[in-house]
Amino acid sequence: GAGVSQSPSNKVTEKGKDVELRCDPISGHTALYWYRQRLGQGLEFLIYFQGNSAPDKSGLPSDRFSAERTGGSVSTLTIQRTQQEDSAVYLCAFGGGGDYNEQFFGPGTRLTVL
Amino acid sequence: KQEVTQIPAALSVPEGENLVLNCSFTDSAIYNLQWFRQDPGKGLTSLLLIQSSQREQTSGRLNASLDKSSGRSTLYIAASQPGDSATYLCAVSSSYGKLTFGQGTILTVHP
Numbered sequence: 001g002a003g004v005s006q007s008p009s010n011k012v013t014e015k016g017k018d019v020e021l022r023c024d025p026i027s028g029h030t031a032l033y034w035y036r037q038r039l040g041q042g043l044e045f046l047i048y049f050q051g052n053s054a055p056d057k058s059g060l061p062s063d064r065f066s067a068e069r070t071g072g073s074v075s076t077l078t079i080q081r082t083q084q085e086d087s088a089v090y091l092c093a094f095g096g097g098g099d100y101n102e103q104f105f106g107p108g109t110r111l112t113v114l
Numbered sequence: 115k116q117e118v119t120q121i122p123a124a125l126s127v128p129e130g131e132n133l134v135l136n137c138s139f140t141d142s143a144i145y146n147l148q149w150f151r152q153d154p155g156k157g158l159t160s161l162l163l164i165q166s167s168q169r170e171q172t173s174g175r176l177n178a179s180l181d182k183s184s185g186r187s188t189l190y191i192a193a194s195q196p197g198d199s200a201t202y203l204c205a206v207s208s209s210y211g212k213l214t215f216g217q218g219t220i221l222t223v224h225p
Contacts, residue, residue, distance in 0.1 A: 107157040
Protein backbone atom coordinates (compact mmCIF):
# COMPACT_ATOMS: atom_id res chain seq x y z
CA GLY A 1 0.00 0.00 0.00
CA ALA A 2 0.88 3.64 -0.21
CA GLY A 3 2.87 3.74 3.05
CA VAL A 4 0.18 2.26 5.29
CA SER A 5 1.62 -0.16 7.83
CA GLN A 6 -0.08 -2.79 9.95
CA SER A 7 1.16 -4.87 12.84
CA PRO A 8 1.60 -7.65 13.51
CA SER A 9 1.78 -9.14 10.04
CA ASN A 10 0.76 -12.51 11.44
CA LYS A 11 -0.96 -13.43 14.69
CA VAL A 12 -1.77 -16.89 15.98
CA THR A 13 -3.90 -17.08 19.08
CA GLU A 14 -5.95 -19.55 21.03
CA LYS A 15 -9.71 -19.49 21.04
CA GLY A 16 -11.03 -17.25 23.79
CA LYS A 17 -8.03 -14.91 23.90
CA ASP A 18 -8.21 -11.20 23.11
CA VAL A 19 -6.17 -9.72 20.25
CA GLU A 20 -5.25 -6.20 19.17
CA LEU A 21 -4.42 -5.30 15.59
CA ARG A 22 -2.75 -2.02 14.75
CA CYS A 23 -2.88 0.26 11.73
CA ASP A 24 -0.49 3.17 11.23
CA PRO A 25 -1.63 5.91 8.88
CA ILE A 26 -0.04 7.91 6.17
CA SER A 27 -0.27 11.64 6.53
CA GLY A 28 -2.85 13.74 4.76
CA HIS A 29 -5.67 11.20 4.79
CA THR A 30 -8.54 11.74 7.17
CA ALA A 31 -10.65 8.63 6.66
CA LEU A 32 -9.74 5.17 7.95
CA TYR A 33 -11.50 1.91 7.15
CA TRP A 34 -11.14 -1.63 8.48
CA TYR A 35 -12.04 -4.64 6.32
CA ARG A 36 -11.59 -8.35 6.76
CA GLN A 37 -11.09 -11.12 4.24
CA ARG A 38 -11.94 -14.62 5.32
CA LEU A 39 -10.59 -17.55 3.37
CA GLY A 40 -12.42 -17.99 0.09
CA GLN A 41 -14.59 -14.91 0.64
CA GLY A 42 -14.55 -11.33 -0.51
CA LEU A 43 -13.50 -8.40 1.62
CA GLU A 44 -16.10 -7.25 4.15
CA PHE A 45 -16.38 -3.72 5.51
CA LEU A 46 -16.07 -3.54 9.31
CA ILE A 47 -15.79 0.08 10.51
CA TYR A 48 -15.11 3.61 9.26
CA PHE A 49 -13.55 6.62 11.00
CA GLN A 50 -13.71 10.16 9.67
CA GLY A 51 -12.03 12.91 11.64
CA ASN A 52 -13.75 13.53 14.96
CA SER A 53 -17.13 12.21 13.82
CA ALA A 54 -18.72 9.18 15.39
CA PRO A 55 -17.48 6.06 13.61
CA ASP A 56 -19.68 3.97 11.34
CA LYS A 57 -19.65 0.59 13.07
CA SER A 58 -22.31 -0.98 10.91
CA GLY A 59 -20.01 -3.71 9.59
CA LEU A 60 -18.78 -5.06 12.92
CA PRO A 61 -19.97 -8.68 13.11
CA SER A 62 -20.50 -8.82 16.88
CA ASP A 63 -19.97 -6.89 20.10
CA ARG A 64 -16.70 -8.75 20.56
CA PHE A 65 -15.26 -6.45 17.93
CA SER A 66 -14.31 -2.84 18.69
CA ALA A 67 -11.99 -0.25 17.24
CA GLU A 68 -10.61 3.10 18.15
CA ARG A 69 -8.59 5.77 16.48
CA THR A 70 -6.39 7.94 18.65
CA GLY A 71 -5.71 11.53 17.74
CA GLY A 72 -6.96 11.04 14.23
CA SER A 73 -4.03 8.77 13.43
CA VAL A 74 -3.20 5.27 14.66
CA SER A 75 -6.10 2.84 14.87
CA THR A 76 -6.48 -0.35 16.87
CA LEU A 77 -8.98 -3.13 16.14
CA THR A 78 -9.67 -5.30 19.17
CA ILE A 79 -11.31 -8.69 19.09
CA GLN A 80 -12.32 -10.10 22.46
CA ARG A 81 -12.80 -13.79 23.22
CA THR A 82 -11.68 -14.80 19.75
CA GLN A 83 -13.47 -17.56 17.90
CA GLN A 84 -12.23 -19.76 15.07
CA GLU A 85 -14.51 -17.95 12.61
CA ASP A 86 -12.57 -14.75 13.35
CA SER A 87 -9.62 -16.20 11.43
CA ALA A 88 -9.07 -13.88 8.49
CA VAL A 89 -6.81 -11.24 7.03
CA TYR A 90 -7.66 -7.86 8.53
CA LEU A 91 -6.92 -4.91 6.28
CA CYS A 92 -6.98 -1.22 7.01
CA ALA A 93 -7.28 1.47 4.36
CA PHE A 94 -6.99 5.23 4.22
CA GLY A 95 -8.72 7.72 2.01
CA GLY A 96 -9.76 11.31 1.72
CA GLY A 97 -13.08 10.47 3.34
CA GLY A 98 -15.35 11.89 0.71
CA ASP A 99 -17.75 9.82 -1.33
CA TYR A 100 -15.48 9.93 -4.37
CA ASN A 101 -12.08 9.34 -2.90
CA GLU A 102 -9.66 6.54 -3.63
CA GLN A 103 -8.60 4.18 -0.86
CA PHE A 104 -5.12 2.88 -0.15
CA PHE A 105 -4.66 -0.37 1.70
CA GLY A 106 -2.13 -1.68 4.18
CA PRO A 107 -0.53 -5.14 3.87
CA GLY A 108 -2.94 -6.67 6.37
CA THR A 109 -2.69 -8.80 9.50
CA ARG A 110 -3.30 -12.51 9.10
CA LEU A 111 -5.12 -13.74 12.22
CA THR A 112 -5.36 -17.44 12.95
CA VAL A 113 -7.49 -18.60 15.87
CA LEU A 114 -6.74 -22.15 16.91
CA LYS B 115 -27.95 -4.48 -0.35
CA GLN B 116 -25.18 -4.01 -2.89
CA GLU B 117 -23.75 -7.19 -4.38
CA VAL B 118 -20.70 -7.36 -6.62
CA THR B 119 -19.96 -10.31 -8.88
CA GLN B 120 -16.79 -10.99 -10.82
CA ILE B 121 -16.47 -13.30 -13.78
CA PRO B 122 -14.53 -15.45 -14.40
CA ALA B 123 -13.44 -16.69 -10.97
CA ALA B 124 -10.13 -17.82 -12.47
CA LEU B 125 -8.35 -17.31 -15.76
CA SER B 126 -5.18 -18.81 -17.18
CA VAL B 127 -3.68 -17.34 -20.35
CA PRO B 128 -0.40 -17.49 -22.25
CA GLU B 129 1.89 -14.50 -22.14
CA GLY B 130 1.10 -11.79 -24.67
CA GLU B 131 -2.63 -12.39 -24.78
CA ASN B 132 -5.14 -9.57 -24.30
CA LEU B 133 -7.79 -10.32 -21.72
CA VAL B 134 -10.96 -8.95 -20.14
CA LEU B 135 -12.15 -9.26 -16.56
CA ASN B 136 -15.79 -8.58 -15.79
CA CYS B 137 -17.49 -7.02 -12.80
CA SER B 138 -21.19 -6.44 -12.20
CA PHE B 139 -23.04 -4.75 -9.36
CA THR B 140 -26.69 -4.75 -8.39
CA ASP B 141 -27.22 -1.17 -7.18
CA SER B 142 -26.25 1.52 -9.69
CA ALA B 143 -26.21 4.24 -7.00
CA ILE B 144 -22.44 4.20 -6.65
CA TYR B 145 -19.92 7.02 -6.30
CA ASN B 146 -17.02 5.26 -7.92
CA LEU B 147 -15.59 1.90 -8.85
CA GLN B 148 -12.06 0.75 -8.12
CA TRP B 149 -10.04 -2.09 -9.54
CA PHE B 150 -7.39 -3.54 -7.23
CA ARG B 151 -4.67 -6.10 -7.54
CA GLN B 152 -3.85 -8.44 -4.66
CA ASP B 153 -0.65 -10.46 -4.54
CA PRO B 154 -0.32 -13.41 -2.13
CA GLY B 155 0.54 -12.26 1.39
CA LYS B 156 0.27 -8.61 0.47
CA GLY B 157 -2.35 -5.91 0.67
CA LEU B 158 -4.33 -4.41 -2.14
CA THR B 159 -2.81 -2.18 -4.77
CA SER B 160 -5.16 0.29 -6.41
CA LEU B 161 -5.00 0.02 -10.20
CA LEU B 162 -7.71 2.28 -11.51
CA LEU B 163 -10.47 4.45 -10.07
CA ILE B 164 -13.46 5.40 -12.20
CA GLN B 165 -15.80 8.06 -10.89
CA SER B 166 -19.51 7.46 -11.43
CA SER B 167 -19.64 10.24 -14.03
CA GLN B 168 -16.82 8.73 -16.07
CA ARG B 169 -16.92 6.01 -18.70
CA GLU B 170 -13.35 4.74 -18.61
CA GLN B 171 -9.87 5.15 -17.22
CA THR B 172 -6.53 4.05 -18.63
CA SER B 173 -3.17 3.38 -17.04
CA GLY B 174 -0.45 1.82 -19.15
CA ARG B 175 -1.65 -1.56 -20.41
CA LEU B 176 -4.80 -1.37 -18.29
CA ASN B 177 -8.13 0.07 -19.35
CA ALA B 178 -11.24 0.02 -17.22
CA SER B 179 -14.72 0.90 -18.40
CA LEU B 180 -17.86 1.65 -16.45
CA ASP B 181 -21.49 1.41 -17.51
CA LYS B 182 -23.21 2.59 -14.38
CA SER B 183 -26.77 2.24 -15.66
CA SER B 184 -26.33 -1.42 -16.50
CA GLY B 185 -24.17 -2.10 -13.43
CA ARG B 186 -21.12 -3.33 -15.29
CA SER B 187 -17.40 -2.70 -15.47
CA THR B 188 -14.63 -4.38 -17.40
CA LEU B 189 -10.88 -4.38 -16.88
CA TYR B 190 -8.93 -4.87 -20.08
CA ILE B 191 -5.30 -5.96 -19.83
CA ALA B 192 -3.28 -5.69 -23.01
CA ALA B 193 -0.28 -7.84 -23.87
CA SER B 194 -0.38 -9.78 -20.59
CA GLN B 195 2.87 -10.66 -18.80
CA PRO B 196 3.69 -13.27 -16.14
CA GLY B 197 4.09 -10.40 -13.67
CA ASP B 198 0.40 -9.64 -14.11
CA SER B 199 -0.44 -12.88 -12.30
CA ALA B 200 -2.46 -11.94 -9.22
CA THR B 201 -6.00 -11.71 -7.92
CA TYR B 202 -7.95 -8.80 -9.38
CA LEU B 203 -10.68 -7.27 -7.25
CA CYS B 204 -13.47 -4.94 -8.24
CA ALA B 205 -15.08 -2.72 -5.59
CA VAL B 206 -17.85 -0.13 -5.68
CA SER B 207 -18.11 2.81 -3.33
CA SER B 208 -21.22 3.84 -1.42
CA SER B 209 -21.54 6.67 1.10
CA TYR B 210 -18.38 7.69 2.97
CA GLY B 211 -16.37 5.68 0.48
CA LYS B 212 -17.28 2.31 2.00
CA LEU B 213 -16.32 -0.33 -0.52
CA THR B 214 -18.24 -3.45 -1.45
CA PHE B 215 -15.97 -6.00 -3.06
CA GLY B 216 -16.41 -8.81 -5.51
CA GLN B 217 -14.87 -12.20 -4.88
CA GLY B 218 -12.08 -11.56 -7.32
CA THR B 219 -10.63 -13.12 -10.45
CA ILE B 220 -7.46 -15.17 -10.06
CA LEU B 221 -5.29 -14.50 -13.10
CA THR B 222 -2.38 -16.67 -14.11
CA VAL B 223 -0.23 -15.64 -17.06
CA HIS B 224 2.17 -18.39 -18.07
CA PRO B 225 5.32 -17.86 -20.12
